[in-house]
Amino acid sequence: MDDQQLLRYSRQILLPQIDIDGQQSLLKSRVLIVGLGGLGAPAALYLAAAGVGTLVLADHDSVDTTNLHRQIIHLTRDVGRTKVDSAGDTLQALNTDVQLTLIDRALEGETLNRAVRDVDLVLDCSDNFATRLAVNAACFAAGKPLVSGAAIRLEGQVSVFDPRREDSPCYQCLYGEGDEEALSCSEAGVIGPLVGMIGSLQALEALKLLAGFGEPLTGRLLLIDALTSRFREMRVKRDPACGCCGAAGLEQ
Template sequence: MLSDQELLRYSRQILLAQVDIDGQLKLKGSRALIVGLGGLGSPVALYLAAAGVGELHLADFDTVDLTNLQRQVMHDTSSIGMSKVDSALARLQAINPEIALVAHRTVLDEDSLAEAVRAVDLVLDCSDNFGTREAVNRACVAAGKPLVSGAAIRLEGQLSVFDPRQPHSPCYHCLYGHGSDAELTCSEAGVIGPLVGLVGSLQALEALKMLAGFGEPLIGRLLLIDALGSRFRELRVKRDPGCAVCGDRHG
Protein backbone atom coordinates (compact mmCIF):
# COMPACT_ATOMS: atom_id res chain seq x y z
CA MET A 1 0.00 0.00 0.00
CA LEU A 2 0.94 3.66 -0.16
CA SER A 3 1.89 5.49 3.01
CA ASP A 4 0.41 8.88 3.92
CA GLN A 5 3.72 10.45 2.87
CA GLU A 6 3.59 8.73 -0.50
CA LEU A 7 -0.03 9.73 -1.04
CA LEU A 8 0.98 13.34 -0.43
CA ARG A 9 4.18 13.16 -2.48
CA TYR A 10 2.46 11.69 -5.55
CA SER A 11 -0.92 13.39 -5.07
CA ARG A 12 -0.84 15.44 -8.28
CA GLN A 13 -0.35 12.42 -10.54
CA ILE A 14 -2.68 10.24 -8.47
CA LEU A 15 -5.38 12.81 -9.26
CA LEU A 16 -5.12 11.78 -12.91
CA ALA A 17 -7.81 9.23 -13.77
CA GLN A 18 -5.27 7.44 -15.99
CA VAL A 19 -2.94 6.90 -13.00
CA ASP A 20 -4.99 6.86 -9.77
CA ILE A 21 -3.94 4.70 -6.81
CA ASP A 22 -3.67 1.55 -8.92
CA GLY A 23 -1.23 3.15 -11.33
CA GLN A 24 0.85 4.58 -8.52
CA LEU A 25 1.07 1.15 -6.91
CA LYS A 26 2.24 -0.28 -10.24
CA LEU A 27 4.98 2.35 -10.38
CA LYS A 28 6.00 1.58 -6.81
CA GLY A 29 6.34 -2.10 -7.70
CA SER A 30 8.29 -1.46 -10.90
CA ARG A 31 12.01 -1.70 -11.66
CA ALA A 32 13.68 0.21 -14.48
CA LEU A 33 17.23 0.16 -15.83
CA ILE A 34 18.68 3.45 -17.12
CA VAL A 35 21.70 2.93 -19.36
CA GLY A 36 23.65 6.19 -19.46
CA LEU A 37 23.37 9.05 -16.96
CA GLY A 38 24.24 11.95 -19.23
CA GLY A 39 22.07 14.38 -21.18
CA LEU A 40 19.21 11.92 -21.75
CA GLY A 41 19.65 9.90 -18.58
CA SER A 42 19.51 13.00 -16.38
CA PRO A 43 15.85 13.95 -17.00
CA VAL A 44 14.90 10.27 -17.25
CA ALA A 45 16.31 9.46 -13.81
CA LEU A 46 15.06 12.68 -12.20
CA TYR A 47 11.49 12.26 -13.43
CA LEU A 48 11.23 8.52 -12.76
CA ALA A 49 12.57 9.00 -9.25
CA ALA A 50 10.20 11.89 -8.60
CA ALA A 51 7.26 9.88 -9.99
CA GLY A 52 7.89 7.00 -7.59
CA VAL A 53 9.21 4.18 -9.75
CA GLY A 54 10.12 1.82 -6.94
CA GLU A 55 13.57 0.66 -8.03
CA LEU A 56 15.93 2.41 -10.42
CA HIS A 57 19.02 0.62 -11.71
CA LEU A 58 21.67 3.15 -12.79
CA ALA A 59 24.37 2.16 -15.30
CA ASP A 60 27.27 4.39 -16.35
CA PHE A 61 31.04 3.86 -16.24
CA ASP A 62 31.99 7.51 -16.86
CA THR A 63 32.87 10.41 -14.55
CA VAL A 64 31.46 13.93 -14.53
CA ASP A 65 33.40 16.43 -16.66
CA LEU A 66 33.03 20.20 -16.90
CA THR A 67 31.88 19.85 -20.52
CA ASN A 68 28.93 17.70 -19.35
CA LEU A 69 27.30 20.43 -17.30
CA GLN A 70 25.84 22.33 -20.25
CA ARG A 71 23.23 19.58 -20.68
CA GLN A 72 23.58 16.85 -18.03
CA VAL A 73 21.42 18.58 -15.45
CA MET A 74 21.53 15.83 -12.82
CA HIS A 75 25.16 16.73 -12.11
CA ASP A 76 26.65 20.01 -10.92
CA THR A 77 30.01 21.70 -10.51
CA SER A 78 30.70 19.95 -7.22
CA SER A 79 30.25 16.59 -9.02
CA ILE A 80 33.17 17.12 -11.42
CA GLY A 81 35.51 14.13 -11.20
CA MET A 82 32.90 11.95 -9.47
CA SER A 83 31.44 8.80 -10.93
CA LYS A 84 28.22 9.74 -12.72
CA VAL A 85 26.51 6.93 -10.85
CA ASP A 86 27.59 8.31 -7.47
CA SER A 87 26.56 11.82 -8.47
CA ALA A 88 23.18 10.47 -9.57
CA LEU A 89 22.72 8.46 -6.37
CA ALA A 90 23.16 11.56 -4.22
CA ARG A 91 20.78 13.65 -6.32
CA LEU A 92 18.07 11.02 -6.63
CA GLN A 93 18.15 10.10 -2.94
CA ALA A 94 17.69 13.79 -2.14
CA ILE A 95 14.72 14.01 -4.51
CA ASN A 96 12.97 10.86 -3.30
CA PRO A 97 14.21 8.75 -0.38
CA GLU A 98 11.21 6.43 -0.80
CA ILE A 99 12.72 4.57 -3.78
CA ALA A 100 15.53 2.00 -4.04
CA LEU A 101 18.61 2.64 -6.18
CA VAL A 102 20.92 0.00 -7.65
CA ALA A 103 24.35 1.03 -9.00
CA HIS A 104 26.27 -0.31 -12.01
CA ARG A 105 29.52 1.67 -12.12
CA THR A 106 31.46 -0.39 -14.66
CA VAL A 107 31.04 -1.19 -18.34
CA LEU A 108 28.36 -3.84 -18.76
CA ASP A 109 29.66 -6.71 -20.89
CA GLU A 110 27.34 -9.13 -22.65
CA ASP A 111 26.75 -11.31 -19.58
CA SER A 112 26.39 -8.52 -17.02
CA LEU A 113 24.13 -6.53 -19.37
CA ALA A 114 21.90 -9.57 -19.88
CA GLU A 115 21.69 -10.04 -16.11
CA ALA A 116 20.93 -6.35 -15.52
CA VAL A 117 18.14 -6.40 -18.11
CA ARG A 118 16.58 -9.57 -16.70
CA ALA A 119 16.45 -7.94 -13.25
CA VAL A 120 14.08 -5.15 -14.32
CA ASP A 121 10.69 -4.61 -15.96
CA LEU A 122 11.73 -1.97 -18.49
CA VAL A 123 14.95 -0.53 -19.93
CA LEU A 124 15.70 3.04 -21.01
CA ASP A 125 18.58 3.45 -23.43
CA CYS A 126 20.10 6.87 -22.77
CA SER A 127 23.52 6.04 -24.20
CA ASP A 128 25.33 8.04 -26.86
CA ASN A 129 26.80 5.40 -29.16
CA PHE A 130 25.45 2.84 -31.59
CA GLY A 131 27.37 -0.14 -30.16
CA THR A 132 25.75 0.25 -26.74
CA ARG A 133 22.31 0.75 -28.25
CA GLU A 134 22.68 -2.45 -30.29
CA ALA A 135 23.86 -4.41 -27.25
CA VAL A 136 21.00 -3.12 -25.09
CA ASN A 137 18.50 -3.96 -27.83
CA ARG A 138 19.80 -7.54 -28.14
CA ALA A 139 19.57 -8.02 -24.38
CA CYS A 140 16.02 -6.66 -24.28
CA VAL A 141 14.86 -8.89 -27.15
CA ALA A 142 16.46 -11.94 -25.52
CA ALA A 143 14.85 -11.19 -22.14
CA GLY A 144 11.50 -10.04 -23.54
CA LYS A 145 11.77 -6.61 -21.90
CA PRO A 146 10.41 -3.35 -23.35
CA LEU A 147 12.96 -0.74 -24.39
CA VAL A 148 12.48 3.03 -24.49
CA SER A 149 15.14 4.40 -26.83
CA GLY A 150 16.07 8.05 -27.30
CA ALA A 151 18.81 9.90 -29.16
CA ALA A 152 19.78 13.52 -29.76
CA ILE A 153 22.59 15.23 -31.64
CA ARG A 154 23.11 18.74 -32.95
CA LEU A 155 19.51 20.03 -33.21
CA GLU A 156 17.71 16.75 -33.98
CA GLY A 157 16.19 14.13 -31.72
CA GLN A 158 14.51 10.72 -32.06
CA LEU A 159 12.38 8.58 -29.77
CA SER A 160 10.69 5.19 -30.00
CA VAL A 161 9.53 2.27 -27.86
CA PHE A 162 10.33 -1.35 -28.72
CA ASP A 163 8.41 -4.12 -26.97
CA PRO A 164 9.37 -7.72 -27.82
CA ARG A 165 6.30 -8.93 -25.94
CA GLN A 166 4.17 -7.50 -28.77
CA PRO A 167 4.19 -9.68 -31.92
CA HIS A 168 4.16 -6.72 -34.31
CA SER A 169 6.65 -4.50 -32.50
CA PRO A 170 9.92 -3.86 -34.32
CA CYS A 171 13.20 -3.80 -32.42
CA TYR A 172 15.96 -1.21 -32.61
CA HIS A 173 17.85 -3.29 -35.18
CA CYS A 174 14.77 -3.46 -37.45
CA LEU A 175 14.94 0.31 -37.68
CA TYR A 176 18.65 1.07 -37.76
CA GLY A 177 20.32 -2.11 -38.99
CA HIS A 178 24.06 -2.15 -38.42
CA GLY A 179 24.36 1.63 -38.21
CA SER A 180 27.27 3.53 -39.66
CA ASP A 181 30.97 3.60 -38.94
CA ALA A 182 30.79 7.35 -39.45
CA GLU A 183 28.36 7.89 -36.57
CA LEU A 184 29.13 11.05 -34.62
CA THR A 185 28.84 11.65 -30.88
CA CYS A 186 27.84 14.85 -29.10
CA SER A 187 31.47 15.55 -28.26
CA GLU A 188 32.22 15.60 -32.01
CA ALA A 189 29.09 17.16 -33.48
CA GLY A 190 27.66 19.18 -30.59
CA VAL A 191 24.15 19.28 -29.14
CA ILE A 192 21.87 21.91 -27.62
CA GLY A 193 21.03 21.24 -23.98
CA PRO A 194 17.23 21.66 -23.95
CA LEU A 195 16.92 19.13 -26.80
CA VAL A 196 18.35 16.27 -24.74
CA GLY A 197 16.15 17.47 -21.88
CA LEU A 198 13.12 17.22 -24.16
CA VAL A 199 13.97 13.77 -25.51
CA GLY A 200 14.82 12.46 -22.04
CA SER A 201 11.59 13.85 -20.59
CA LEU A 202 9.63 12.12 -23.34
CA GLN A 203 11.48 8.88 -22.59
CA ALA A 204 10.46 9.20 -18.94
CA LEU A 205 6.86 9.80 -19.99
CA GLU A 206 6.85 6.71 -22.22
CA ALA A 207 8.30 4.65 -19.37
CA LEU A 208 5.64 5.83 -16.92
CA LYS A 209 2.91 4.98 -19.46
CA MET A 210 4.34 1.50 -19.95
CA LEU A 211 4.86 0.79 -16.25
CA ALA A 212 1.57 2.22 -14.98
CA GLY A 213 -0.42 0.94 -17.97
CA PHE A 214 -2.02 4.03 -19.48
CA GLY A 215 -2.00 5.90 -22.76
CA GLU A 216 -0.62 4.81 -26.13
CA PRO A 217 3.13 4.12 -26.11
CA LEU A 218 5.32 4.87 -29.13
CA ILE A 219 5.45 1.20 -30.18
CA GLY A 220 5.83 0.90 -33.94
CA ARG A 221 6.25 4.66 -34.23
CA LEU A 222 9.34 6.85 -34.48
CA LEU A 223 9.08 10.42 -33.23
CA LEU A 224 11.43 12.83 -35.01
CA ILE A 225 12.19 16.19 -33.40
CA ASP A 226 13.51 19.18 -35.36
CA ALA A 227 14.62 21.62 -32.66
CA LEU A 228 15.73 24.24 -35.18
CA GLY A 229 12.25 24.58 -36.62
CA SER A 230 10.34 23.45 -33.50
CA ARG A 231 8.66 20.68 -35.48
CA PHE A 232 7.65 17.12 -34.60
CA ARG A 233 7.13 14.38 -37.16
CA GLU A 234 6.03 10.76 -36.70
CA LEU A 235 6.92 7.78 -38.87
CA ARG A 236 5.36 4.32 -38.75
CA VAL A 237 7.94 1.57 -38.27
CA LYS A 238 7.25 -2.07 -39.12
CA ARG A 239 8.94 -5.14 -37.74
CA ASP A 240 11.40 -6.75 -40.16
CA PRO A 241 10.59 -10.50 -40.34
CA GLY A 242 14.19 -11.09 -41.45
CA CYS A 243 15.75 -9.02 -38.69
CA ALA A 244 19.00 -10.56 -37.42
CA VAL A 245 18.03 -9.79 -33.80
CA CYS A 246 14.27 -10.30 -33.47
CA GLY A 247 13.31 -12.03 -36.75
CA ASP A 248 12.74 -15.49 -35.32
CA ARG A 249 11.42 -14.59 -31.88
CA HIS A 250 7.84 -15.65 -32.73
CA GLY A 251 8.47 -18.47 -35.12
Protein backbone atom coordinates in the same frame (compact mmCIF):
# COMPACT_ATOMS: atom_id res chain seq x y z
CA MET B 1 1.18 3.26 0.27
CA ASP B 2 1.47 5.46 3.36
CA ASP B 3 0.06 8.95 3.97
CA GLN B 4 3.29 10.70 2.97
CA GLN B 5 3.37 8.85 -0.33
CA LEU B 6 -0.28 9.67 -0.97
CA LEU B 7 0.59 13.34 -0.45
CA ARG B 8 3.81 13.27 -2.48
CA TYR B 9 2.23 11.64 -5.52
CA SER B 10 -1.24 13.17 -5.11
CA ARG B 11 -1.17 15.24 -8.30
CA GLN B 12 -0.52 12.27 -10.55
CA ILE B 13 -2.81 9.99 -8.52
CA LEU B 14 -5.59 12.49 -9.35
CA LEU B 15 -5.24 11.50 -13.00
CA PRO B 16 -7.83 8.80 -13.73
CA GLN B 17 -5.32 7.13 -16.06
CA ILE B 18 -3.00 6.52 -13.09
CA ASP B 19 -5.05 6.57 -9.86
CA ILE B 20 -3.98 4.51 -6.84
CA ASP B 21 -3.46 1.31 -8.80
CA GLY B 22 -1.11 2.95 -11.27
CA GLN B 23 0.90 4.58 -8.51
CA GLN B 24 1.26 1.29 -6.71
CA SER B 25 2.51 -0.26 -9.95
CA LEU B 26 5.14 2.46 -10.21
CA LEU B 27 6.25 1.95 -6.61
CA LYS B 28 6.77 -1.76 -7.31
CA SER B 29 8.60 -1.24 -10.61
CA ARG B 30 12.29 -1.70 -11.41
CA VAL B 31 13.84 0.29 -14.26
CA LEU B 32 17.33 0.11 -15.76
CA ILE B 33 18.75 3.36 -17.15
CA VAL B 34 21.78 2.83 -19.40
CA GLY B 35 23.69 6.11 -19.49
CA LEU B 36 23.50 9.05 -17.06
CA GLY B 37 24.32 11.77 -19.57
CA GLY B 38 22.08 14.26 -21.38
CA LEU B 39 19.19 11.82 -21.83
CA GLY B 40 19.57 9.73 -18.70
CA ALA B 41 19.79 12.80 -16.44
CA PRO B 42 16.25 14.16 -16.97
CA ALA B 43 14.81 10.66 -17.41
CA ALA B 44 16.18 9.53 -14.05
CA LEU B 45 14.99 12.69 -12.30
CA TYR B 46 11.43 12.35 -13.56
CA LEU B 47 11.22 8.62 -12.86
CA ALA B 48 12.50 9.13 -9.33
CA ALA B 49 10.11 12.03 -8.78
CA ALA B 50 7.20 9.91 -10.05
CA GLY B 51 7.94 7.21 -7.48
CA VAL B 52 9.39 4.39 -9.55
CA GLY B 53 10.44 1.98 -6.80
CA THR B 54 13.91 0.94 -7.96
CA LEU B 55 16.24 2.59 -10.45
CA VAL B 56 19.28 0.69 -11.67
CA LEU B 57 21.79 3.28 -12.93
CA ALA B 58 24.55 2.13 -15.28
CA ASP B 59 27.38 4.33 -16.58
CA HIS B 60 31.14 3.79 -16.64
CA ASP B 61 31.99 7.46 -17.21
CA SER B 62 32.89 10.34 -14.89
CA VAL B 63 31.48 13.86 -14.79
CA ASP B 64 33.35 16.33 -16.97
CA THR B 65 32.97 20.10 -17.12
CA THR B 66 31.75 19.83 -20.72
CA ASN B 67 28.80 17.73 -19.49
CA LEU B 68 27.31 20.38 -17.26
CA HIS B 69 25.42 22.45 -19.86
CA ARG B 70 23.03 19.57 -20.49
CA GLN B 71 23.46 16.76 -17.93
CA ILE B 72 21.37 18.45 -15.28
CA ILE B 73 21.57 15.69 -12.69
CA HIS B 74 25.24 16.58 -12.08
CA LEU B 75 26.54 19.73 -10.36
CA THR B 76 29.78 21.64 -10.74
CA ARG B 77 31.08 20.11 -7.52
CA ASP B 78 30.60 16.63 -9.05
CA VAL B 79 33.25 17.08 -11.75
CA GLY B 80 35.59 14.10 -11.54
CA ARG B 81 33.13 11.84 -9.72
CA THR B 82 31.57 8.80 -11.34
CA LYS B 83 28.27 9.67 -12.97
CA VAL B 84 26.40 6.95 -11.10
CA ASP B 85 27.58 8.28 -7.73
CA SER B 86 26.78 11.86 -8.66
CA ALA B 87 23.35 10.92 -10.05
CA GLY B 88 22.65 8.69 -7.06
CA ASP B 89 23.21 11.52 -4.61
CA THR B 90 20.91 13.85 -6.55
CA LEU B 91 18.14 11.26 -6.80
CA GLN B 92 18.32 10.36 -3.11
CA ALA B 93 18.06 14.05 -2.24
CA LEU B 94 15.01 14.31 -4.49
CA ASN B 95 13.15 11.21 -3.27
CA THR B 96 14.29 8.93 -0.47
CA ASP B 97 11.53 6.44 -1.40
CA VAL B 98 13.49 5.33 -4.45
CA GLN B 99 15.91 2.42 -4.11
CA LEU B 100 19.07 2.74 -6.20
CA THR B 101 21.45 0.18 -7.63
CA LEU B 102 24.62 1.72 -9.07
CA ILE B 103 26.69 0.04 -11.79
CA ASP B 104 29.85 2.04 -12.52
CA ARG B 105 31.15 -0.10 -15.37
CA ALA B 106 30.19 -0.82 -18.94
CA LEU B 107 27.34 -3.32 -19.21
CA GLU B 108 28.41 -6.14 -21.47
CA GLY B 109 27.71 -9.82 -22.09
CA GLU B 110 26.07 -11.74 -19.27
CA THR B 111 26.31 -8.74 -16.94
CA LEU B 112 24.07 -6.81 -19.32
CA ASN B 113 21.71 -9.76 -19.82
CA ARG B 114 21.33 -10.24 -16.08
CA ALA B 115 20.71 -6.53 -15.47
CA VAL B 116 17.97 -6.52 -18.11
CA ARG B 117 16.34 -9.71 -16.80
CA ASP B 118 16.15 -8.24 -13.29
CA VAL B 119 14.06 -5.18 -14.24
CA ASP B 120 10.65 -4.45 -15.71
CA LEU B 121 11.76 -1.95 -18.33
CA VAL B 122 14.94 -0.46 -19.83
CA LEU B 123 15.77 3.07 -20.94
CA ASP B 124 18.58 3.28 -23.47
CA CYS B 125 20.17 6.68 -22.88
CA SER B 126 23.56 5.69 -24.29
CA ASP B 127 25.49 7.49 -27.02
CA ASN B 128 26.86 4.78 -29.32
CA PHE B 129 25.44 2.15 -31.67
CA ALA B 130 27.32 -0.79 -30.19
CA THR B 131 25.68 -0.26 -26.79
CA ARG B 132 22.27 0.39 -28.35
CA LEU B 133 22.41 -2.83 -30.35
CA ALA B 134 23.57 -4.84 -27.34
CA VAL B 135 20.86 -3.40 -25.08
CA ASN B 136 18.25 -4.03 -27.78
CA ALA B 137 19.33 -7.67 -28.13
CA ALA B 138 19.27 -8.19 -24.36
CA CYS B 139 15.78 -6.67 -24.08
CA PHE B 140 14.43 -8.80 -26.92
CA ALA B 141 15.92 -11.97 -25.43
CA ALA B 142 14.45 -11.18 -21.99
CA GLY B 143 11.10 -9.95 -23.30
CA LYS B 144 11.52 -6.53 -21.66
CA PRO B 145 10.26 -3.25 -23.19
CA LEU B 146 12.92 -0.79 -24.31
CA VAL B 147 12.50 2.99 -24.46
CA SER B 148 15.12 4.36 -26.84
CA GLY B 149 16.22 7.96 -27.24
CA ALA B 150 18.93 9.81 -29.15
CA ALA B 151 19.92 13.41 -29.83
CA ILE B 152 22.67 15.25 -31.65
CA ARG B 153 23.10 18.81 -32.87
CA LEU B 154 19.49 20.08 -33.03
CA GLU B 155 17.73 16.79 -33.83
CA GLY B 156 16.34 14.09 -31.58
CA GLN B 157 14.20 10.98 -31.64
CA VAL B 158 12.29 8.66 -29.31
CA SER B 159 10.71 5.24 -29.81
CA VAL B 160 9.52 2.21 -27.86
CA PHE B 161 10.41 -1.37 -28.74
CA ASP B 162 8.28 -3.92 -26.90
CA PRO B 163 9.05 -7.61 -27.54
CA ARG B 164 5.92 -8.58 -25.59
CA ARG B 165 3.97 -7.46 -28.65
CA GLU B 166 4.21 -9.60 -31.78
CA ASP B 167 3.83 -6.56 -34.05
CA SER B 168 6.58 -4.52 -32.38
CA PRO B 169 9.83 -3.94 -34.24
CA CYS B 170 13.13 -3.83 -32.38
CA TYR B 171 15.87 -1.22 -32.59
CA GLN B 172 17.79 -3.30 -35.11
CA CYS B 173 14.75 -3.44 -37.42
CA LEU B 174 15.09 0.33 -37.75
CA TYR B 175 18.86 0.76 -37.96
CA GLY B 176 20.31 -2.60 -38.95
CA GLU B 177 23.82 -3.09 -37.64
CA GLY B 178 24.28 0.63 -37.00
CA ASP B 179 27.03 3.01 -38.02
CA GLU B 180 29.99 3.30 -35.68
CA GLU B 181 31.35 6.14 -37.83
CA ALA B 182 28.49 8.39 -36.77
CA LEU B 183 29.50 11.57 -34.98
CA SER B 184 29.13 11.92 -31.22
CA CYS B 185 27.97 15.01 -29.32
CA SER B 186 31.60 15.76 -28.46
CA GLU B 187 32.31 16.06 -32.18
CA ALA B 188 29.09 17.53 -33.54
CA GLY B 189 27.63 19.38 -30.53
CA VAL B 190 24.14 19.34 -29.03
CA ILE B 191 21.80 21.86 -27.41
CA GLY B 192 20.89 21.23 -23.79
CA PRO B 193 17.10 21.67 -23.82
CA LEU B 194 16.80 19.18 -26.68
CA VAL B 195 18.28 16.30 -24.70
CA GLY B 196 16.08 17.42 -21.83
CA MET B 197 13.03 17.03 -24.07
CA ILE B 198 14.12 13.59 -25.30
CA GLY B 199 14.95 12.32 -21.82
CA SER B 200 11.64 13.65 -20.46
CA LEU B 201 9.74 11.90 -23.26
CA GLN B 202 11.58 8.68 -22.45
CA ALA B 203 10.47 9.01 -18.83
CA LEU B 204 6.89 9.66 -19.96
CA GLU B 205 6.89 6.57 -22.20
CA ALA B 206 8.29 4.51 -19.33
CA LEU B 207 5.56 5.68 -16.95
CA LYS B 208 2.88 4.83 -19.53
CA LEU B 209 4.25 1.31 -19.92
CA LEU B 210 4.73 0.71 -16.20
CA ALA B 211 1.37 2.08 -15.08
CA GLY B 212 -0.51 0.80 -18.13
CA PHE B 213 -2.08 3.93 -19.58
CA GLY B 214 -2.08 5.85 -22.84
CA GLU B 215 -0.61 4.83 -26.19
CA PRO B 216 3.14 4.19 -26.05
CA LEU B 217 5.37 4.93 -29.03
CA THR B 218 5.57 1.24 -29.95
CA GLY B 219 6.06 0.93 -33.71
CA ARG B 220 6.39 4.69 -34.04
CA LEU B 221 9.48 6.88 -34.26
CA LEU B 222 8.99 10.43 -32.99
CA LEU B 223 11.40 12.88 -34.64
CA ILE B 224 12.09 16.32 -33.17
CA ASP B 225 13.62 19.21 -35.09
CA ALA B 226 14.65 21.72 -32.43
CA LEU B 227 15.71 24.29 -35.02
CA THR B 228 12.15 24.72 -36.29
CA SER B 229 10.31 23.32 -33.23
CA ARG B 230 8.61 20.73 -35.40
CA PHE B 231 7.63 17.15 -34.51
CA ARG B 232 6.91 14.41 -37.01
CA GLU B 233 6.19 10.72 -36.71
CA MET B 234 7.21 7.70 -38.75
CA ARG B 235 5.67 4.24 -38.59
CA VAL B 236 8.21 1.46 -38.07
CA LYS B 237 7.36 -2.14 -38.96
CA ARG B 238 9.00 -5.33 -37.82
CA ASP B 239 11.60 -6.52 -40.31
CA PRO B 240 11.25 -10.26 -41.07
CA ALA B 241 14.93 -10.27 -42.04
CA CYS B 242 16.11 -8.54 -38.84
CA GLY B 243 19.19 -10.17 -37.36
CA CYS B 244 17.74 -9.78 -33.85
CA CYS B 245 13.97 -10.32 -33.85
CA GLY B 246 13.41 -11.64 -37.40
CA ALA B 247 13.45 -15.23 -38.57
CA ALA B 248 17.20 -15.11 -39.19
CA GLY B 249 17.91 -13.81 -35.70
CA LEU B 250 15.64 -16.36 -34.02
CA GLU B 251 17.41 -19.25 -35.76
CA GLN B 252 20.78 -18.26 -34.26
